[in-house]
Amino acid sequence: MPGIKLTVNGKTVEKTVEGRTLLVQLLREELGLTGTHVGCDTSQCGACLVHVNGESVKSCTMLAAAAEGAEITTIEGVSSRDGTLNVVQAAFQEHHGLQCGFCTPGMVMSITDLLRVNASPSETEVREWLEGNICRCTGYHNIVKAALSAAETLRGAQPVAAE
Amino acid sequence: MYNFDYLRPASLAEAVEAMKGEDAQAISGGQTLIPTLKARLASPSVLVDLSGLAELKGVSREGDKLAIGAATRHADVAGSEAVRSAIPALAALAGNIGDPAVRNRGTLGGSVANNDPAACYPSAALALGATIHTSAGRAIAADDFFLGMFETALEEGELVTRVDFPIPTAANYQKFEQPASRFALVGVFVARFPGGARVAITGACEGGVSRWDAAEAALSSDFSAGAVTGMAFPADALIGDIHGTPAYRANLIGVLTRRAVQACG
């Protein structure tokens, strides 16, 4: 069984896993990070989306063993230690971007990645980016609003941060 | 999923050696293979992970062709300046496969080796007249590589190492997405070269990715949408399923071919 060493939300993790262990199983079942959800388990829905070395990956479609040496960030790793929501999470709250909340961790991780590669996405770009994130509740409108609002907040915050 | 051993070779040579093991299988991005394993449609005893092999990654322009390593991810092809300037249609194709998370793992080599009849890359390889290089030292023309649905010329244990794409004067890929899977319900790749045009169809054909000879002949003498107006791909070679009848697909092939030619300018 492969031994692996990786970083999860800033902490070093060393584990022995089976070849077939999925990254999402490592996160949820071994590390107790149950904020990452399994919606479909068929690579469609994006509820399991996490960041691997800063980029979106469906953790149900990556072997844990393939994460050797990687830096993983899950939804548990995005808010401040005191629980203050990050900009994308706060925008979801503000714009009512969730109903049951099942898709939300994946949505937040996906949108965070979008805003990394594109600071000023158009509405169309947000919708296209979210093709691999399925929400059965909201009809997406408020999720898109939250993403656009988070982008605006982040753009507005930049000059302040630079001072 | 049945269990398997997992190997992370440090070099292509090590990977080739590991592939000699009984029931060994390569894994690259896993975006096709992991769902297949979950469905228990494959039961390898060992998976050989190619995704960490630097020698299989990257894009380089070599004269009149682009060489792309087999383990190069869709996101990297989509974002590559070399691909965008030499064959923008190929960058656009890669940038529209699945969704961003799929593109951050899935690779060119996995796509051509898998030869899914609805996949995008095989149509680009066929229309551009690409050459598929393998770990056995073979250089296989795309025309001889794609043999049928999920079938290629690869031998047991043989790995795709890179694909060379000749640079056309113009090219365009039109994809009509199956809305649930986002694969091509029909995809048409048109490439124009000084010596003539090539047209490859994906998503639609019983025999997997296929060239449309009649359209190629028409476009080679007159490269215009008008030259293919009224032409029909033979419907008896087309897939009929819950997503569309052969006649529906035949119509889409005509429409998308004309759009692709127009988009070539």
Ligand SMILES: Cc1cc2nc3c(=O)[nH]c(=O)nc-3n(C[C@H](O)[C@H](O)[C@H](O)COP(=O)(O)OP(=O)(O)OC[C@H]3O[C@@H](n4cnc5c(N)ncnc54)[C@H](O)[C@@H]3O)c2cc1C
């Ligand atoms: C939600 C979703 C949407 C998708 N949408 C599209 C789409 O629109 N268009 C499209 O074209 N594809 C689509 N795909 C498939 C995606 O492009 C896959 O990444 C690709 O088909 C396989 O590449 P991979 O690197 O993931 O290969 P893997 O899954 O790792 O491997 C696939 C097969 O190829 C073999 N293999 C891998 N690498 C090599 C190699 N170098 N040499 C020999 N054999 C090798 C493996 O053994 C396996 O049999 C989608 C996938 C998902 C999950």
Ligand code: FES
């Ligand atoms: S659970 Fe991974 S994509 Fe749905």
Ligand code: FES
């Ligand atoms: S809020 Fe319920 S699935 Fe998206």
